[in-house]
Amino acid sequence: MGEEWLWDQYAQSPDPWGFDERWYEQRKYALTLAALPRRRYRRVFEPGCSIGALTERLAERADHVLACDLVPTAVERARRRLADLPGVTVHEWDARAPWPGTDFDLVVVSELLYYLTVAQARAFCDLLLQHLAEDGHVVGVHWRRPADPHVLTGDEADRVLRDTGLPVLATWGDEDFVLTVLGRDARSVAAVEGLV
Numbered sequence: 001m002g003e004e005w006l007w008d009q010y011a012q013s014p015d016p017w018g019f020d021e022r023w024y025e026q027r028k029y030a031l032t033l034a035a036l037p038r039r040r041y042r043r044v045f046e047p048g049c050s051i052g053a054l055t056e057r058l059a060e061r062a063d064h065v066l067a068c069d070l071v072p073t074a075v076e077r078a079r080r081r082l083a084d085l086p087g088v089t090v091h092e093w094d095a096r097a098p099w100p101g102t103d104f105d106l107v108v109v110s111e112l113l114y115y116l117t118v119a120q121a122r123a124f125c126d127l128l129l130q131h132l133a134e135d136g137h138v139v140g141v142h143w144r145r146p147a148d149p150h151v152l153t154g155d156e157a158d159r160v161l162r163d164t165g166l167p168v169l170a171t172w173g174d175e176d177f178v179l180t181v182l183g184r185d186a187r188s189v190a191a192v193e194g195l196v
């Protein structure tokens with residue numbers, strides 16, 4: 001799965017993907033946040049949080065965010081970055097392990113699943129279904145282009161999320177990434193607000 005590669009990235013740079021610098025990432029975060037069907041969530045899970053750049057934005061829309069990453073350096077950086085946000089908890093955790101919490105009404109799987117094999121990604125999604133609240137939403141965001149050390153393409157990762165059978169509420173994509181919103185509560189935002 002390229003774990004050494006991940007460790008090396010964090011050893012070489014404080015922000016290996018340029019989350020805080022690149023317009024590409026900032027625009028993608030804006031699209032991700034804009035796609036969330038609910039204004040506010042109770043309990044959000046972000047597996048594979050890296051240095052906490054997306055976590056910080058999710059915290060503005062949630063009472064609590066649990067953010068986890070495999071790489072201890074990433075966890076340490078995310079903890080430092082998010083230390084002033086009382087609703088945010090950061091843990092070291094492997095996405096191939098049992099889940100660190102339950103009853104999430106939002107799970108944001110952003111740039112994570114392509115590090116796993118299909119079997120591991122499917123096992124992750126089985127646990128996702130077990131730990132998603134009755135009214136829960138899931139957002140998947142994945143880079144579409146070939147990249148090391150990705151095991152799956154972004155579209156294959158997205159397909160595994162869709163194979164959960166959760167209703168797809170919205171999709172967005174360009175040449176670079178695919179974004180899919182799924183949810184147990186399949187009502188549209190307009191329907192929830194009584195517009196239709």
Ligand SMILES: C[S@@+](CC[C@H](N)C(=O)[O-])C[C@H]1O[C@@H](n2cnc3c(N)ncnc32)[C@H](O)[C@@H]1O
Nearest residue numbers: 048049050054069070071093094095110111115
């Ligand atoms: C490209 S970053 C995405 C960060 C964040 N979710 C975002 O979209 O801004 C991918 C992160 O997933 C983490 N990761 C990769 N495999 C993992 C695994 N098996 N368990 C937990 N985290 C993992 C990496 O360490 C890295 O920090």
